[in-house]
Amino acid sequence: MVEKAIQEIELPESPESLYGPIQYFMNLPGKRIRPIFVLQALELFRQAEFDDAKAALCTELFHNFSLVHDDIMDKADLRRGFQTVHIKWNEPTAILAGDALLVKAYDALLFSKTSEFKELLISFNKMALAVCEGQQLDMDFSTMERVSLPAYLDMIDKKTAALIAFSFELGGFLGNASVEDRKILFEFGFAMGRCFQLRDDHLDLFGDEKVTGKKRGGDIGNSKLTFPVLSSMEHKDSSTFFSLWTNKELDPELRISSILTWMENSGIPELSEQYLQEEMDRGIQLLDQLSSKNSDSSDRTIELCKALAFREK
Amino acid sequence: MVEKAIQEIELPESPESLYGPIQYFMNLPGKRIRPIFVLQALELFRQAEFDDAKAALCTELFHNFSLVHDDIMDKADLRRGFQTVHIKWNEPTAILAGDALLVKAYDALLFSKTSEFKELLISFNKMALAVCEGQQLDMDFSTMERVSLPAYLDMIDKKTAALIAFSFELGGFLGNASVEDRKILFEFGFAMGRCFQLRDDHLDLFGDEKVTGKKRGGDIGNSKLTFPVLSSMEHKDSSTFFSLWTNKELDPELRISSILTWMENSGIPELSEQYLQEEMDRGIQLLDQLSSKNSDSSDRTIELCKALAFREK
Known part of the structure; x- marks a missing residue:
């Protein structure tokens, strides 16, 4: 339904120099x-x-x-294995294509059948x-050299x-859920969003290279401050970590x-897994508090989120 | 009222690196x-x-x-005599500041007291x-070397x-004008928008340097295709024009x-003035067709538009 809705997004034919890049990017493979x-x-x-999918x-x-x-900002050449818009075309085109995509996002909101459209727009903003x-x-x-974990x-x-x-909250709006239920969905989504990002951070450092197909520690090579790195900085024996982290003369590998x-x-992988697990448990407990729900759908939601939060690649 | 509303736009304090540039740009002198x-x-x-102003x-x-x-796209260093955002800060900051301004524009729409909010959002999009x-x-x-006048x-x-x-149409929405009246306001605004741009084109080439304070023909120096230039290209005796226009060996001045x-x-200034006058007349006739209006306000609207469309600098 989602893929079909994507194919039905209404975009003008011209100027091709604006809408071509948008079509290209929206049709890159994505989950x-x-x-x-x-x-x-x-x-x-x-x-x-179908209108809900729209x-x-x-x-x-x-x-x-x-x-x-x-x-553009990150000077990335590739996205999902394909050229980024500012590389395939140029920066001005990528700026405008992004702008138009944002406007089209607001356009899609208009398909929402909710009695609280203004509330929905406030949430989106x-x-x-x-x-x-x-x-x-x-x-x-x-x-920056360092930021705090919070x-x-x-x-x-x-x-x-x-x-x-917001994605989960929007489902609540579309389902005419109560204000309380919408808030629960929002908080649940928030917890899941954290889980997915923490898993990203975790896999980059501790994933199984045979499964992920990527060399471990790319984020370390880029000196990226992620959850495991910041946890290491707050570890009681962080002095060894710091001496390695700041040693630019050492062979990179x-x-x-x-x-x-x-x-x-030093137990960093476990720390990161534990934090993720706690967020997941908190999320599941939240979802349990919904005043009304279809329990099959609830199980499927949790199953999907767990599959993503504990993915191996 | 408008200036007061600008001062009351709610923006978070932090991150300063995002909202500082927005504050800076919104507070540049503007009409x-x-x-x-x-x-x-x-x-x-x-x-x-006051909510209408918001x-x-x-x-x-x-x-x-x-x-x-x-x-950013035009690589402009100055705006209203002040540094542009991407120059004073950097391009990523300017991209994000622009994005956030677009979101804030949608936020401002929420102050509209209209029974047809969804229609309004469709128009804005x-x-x-x-x-x-x-x-x-x-x-x-x-x-491009040449484009058609249309x-x-x-x-x-x-x-x-x-x-x-849209600005005039929004006034109609706020005033709970009928669909027909909103359409008239929209078309009126369209005609005025054309007038203002045609006047821009005209002044750059034919303005009185003592009044505008700028040397005439900047657009010609930049080989910009504007209304007078394109009209010259469509003129029956355009061969002389083309030989001058394409002559890059001639001293620029x-x-x-x-x-x-x-x-x-060749009568190009008159052609441009005539086209503007026709658009102005068409606009005034349109405004006259509004089913209900305050005639004092109508006179003031036309007066303001004329002052802008026939400005000397």
Whole structure:
């Protein structure tokens, strides 16, 4: 239903120089996980219809807007294995294509059949602003030697979790859920968003290379401040970690493997897994508090989230 | 009222790296003409209140979003005599600040007291997409030797007139005007938007240097395809024009003055003034067809538009 809705997004033919790049980017292979969350949340209350999928696309369109712009800011050449818009075309085109995607996200919202449309728009705007803040914080952090763990969690809450939270909340709006139930869905989504990002951080450092197909520790090579790195900095025996982390003379591969060994000997992977598990448990308990829900859908929602939060690649 | 509303726009304190640039740009000196159009149109139906000014700011916020992004694309160093955001800070910051301004524009829409909020959002989205298209067309045109006059008018309709048209239409929404009256306001705004842009084109070439304080023909120096240039290309004796226009070996100042002399001898300034006058007359006739209006406000609206459309600097 989501894929069909994507194919039916109405875009003008011309100017091709604006809409061509948008078509290209929207059709890159993707998991479409955010609109799926919307429909999953909606199905806690009633069956999803095609117009719901069209409304749900506001999350996918917004996500793609933020990716197109982030790729410019991060100077990324590839996205999902394909050329980014600013590389395949140019920066001005990528800026405008992103802008138009954001407008189309607001357009998709209009398919929502909810009695509280203004409330929905307020939520969307809050999310959108949070995502902008998160990207700015992420850029700010990339020039810093160290940030606190709470500051890092605040950043991923904004950059990643806010949109996942909104996706579940939107399902509540579409299902005409009560204000309380919508709030629960939002908080549940927030917890899940954190889990997914923490898993990202974890897999980069501790994933099984045979399963992920990627060399471990790419984030360390890029000196990226992620959850395991910041936890290491707050560890009681962090002096060895710091001496390795700041040693720019060490052979890069040796530096990465030494840091990973220190982390494994210091319980960092377990710390990160434990934090994720606690967020997951908190989320499941939240979902249990919904005043009314279809329990089959609830099980399926949790199953999907667990599959993503504990993925091996 | 508009300035007061601008001061009351709610922006978080942090991250300063995102909201500082937004505050800076919103506080650059500006005519605030678009929200004034909104309130002017509203006053055709009823007196404006402070919340109307807050809603009207969606046009100013949108305008500023598009300026911040356009300045990146056009590599402009200055805006209203001050450093542009991407120069004073950097490109990533300017991209994000623009994005956040667009979100804030949607936020301002929420202050609209209209029974047809969804219709209003549809109009805003249409306008926003048109402005993106107009900017893309403008960039496409800058690499072309020639475009047709209708293609040029289509570009300025989108890049400039669409937002002016929406501003007047929004006044109609706020005043709970009928669908027909809203359509009239929209078309009136469209005609005025064209007038303002045509006047821009005209003044650059034929303005009185003592009044404008700028040397004539800057657009010719930049080989910009504007209304007078495209009219010259369609003139029956265009061969002399083309030989001057394409002569890159001529001293730049001599090239500009020769082209201006040819234009003046070929009736181009009159052509441009006549086209503007026709659009103005069409607009005034349209406004006259409003089913209900306060005639004092109507006179003031026309007066304001004429002052802008026939400005000398």
